[in-house]
Amino acid sequence: MNFVASIDGAVTSGGASGALSSETDKHLFGLLRELADVIVVGAGTIRTENYGGAVITREAQRRRAAAGQSSHPPIAVVTARADLDPDSRLFAETTAAPLIVTTANAPTAAKATLRAAGGDVIEAEPGSSDGVDGDSLMAALQRRGLRRILCEGGPRLFGHLLAANLVDDLCLSIAPVLTAGTAGRIAVSDAAGSANAAQQRKMRLAHTLSGDDGTVFTRWVRDPAVG
Numbered sequence: 001m002n003f004v005a006s007i008d009g010a011v012t013s014g015g016a017s018g019a020l021s022s023e024t025d026k027h028l029f030g031l032l033r034e035l036a037d038v039i040v041v042g043a044g045t046i047r048t049e050n051y052g053g054a055v056i057t058r059e060a061q062r063r064r065a066a067a068g069q070s071s072h073p074p075i076a077v078v079t080a081r082a083d084l085d086p087d088s089r090l091f092a093e094t095t096a097a098p099l100i101v102t103t104a105n106a107p108t109a110a111k112a113t114l115r116a117a118g119g120d121v122i123e124a125e126p127g128s129s130d131g132v133d134g135d136s137l138m139a140a141l142q143r144r145g146l147r148r149i150l151c152e153g154g155p156r157l158f159g160h161l162l163a164a165n166l167v168d169d170l171c172l173s174i175a176p177v178l179t180a181g182t183a184g185r186i187a188v189s190d191a192a193g194s195a196n197a198a199q200q201r202k203m204r205l206a207h208t209l210s211g212d213d214g215t216v217f218t219r220w221v222r223d224p225a226v227g
Helices: 023-035 043-049 058-066 108-116 134-143 155-163
Strands: 002-006 038-042 075-078 099-103 120-124 149-151 169-175 203-210 216-222
Touching: 002 023, 023 058, 023 149, 023 169, 023 216, 038 043, 038 134, 038 155, 043 075, 099 108, 099 134, 108 120, 120 134, 134 155, 149 155
Parallel strands: 002 169, 038 075, 038 149, 075 099, 099 120
Antiparallel strands: 169 216, 203 216
């Protein structure tokens, strides 16, 4: 997972996460994308942040080729209803065809429209709420040889994967601002109530960096003692 948040825990400012990002954060964001086989994003974040395809420099493309990876990691969008704009930047401004991870229950016409727009539509097993099941999402990507999976949110997808115990690594940038307001946190899940201790995932601090602008960059990994 890769997220940015304010000191007081807001995941957005002015409705988007980009307002919390700094130049150094954007640089690290690009490095994480370079390392990934695929970038997983929820449909709501795709719409809010107006996502296009991943932009990879020529030098980074050479490093990816040397590592046996494709020149650009595709964006994989998780959407239960295949509810995406076929004219959006996701389809119009990309080198790698976006992967649309949805379910057999999604409207047939919507899936056909996204295929016609250039999307690679993948039907995964639905979860209990008719959304895409986390294990099925991982299996669908791994069947395509996509094993280095970077997830950029949003918070509901993060919470869904956390509840399914599928989060191994979190890169969290803490922007040096206080925002107050009503912005949400980086992970939300209906299954993760405060009384449910099983939802807590013990993590270990692996790296800490500090940017010149005051942004603190942290990397947290799954505690091997917990499993």
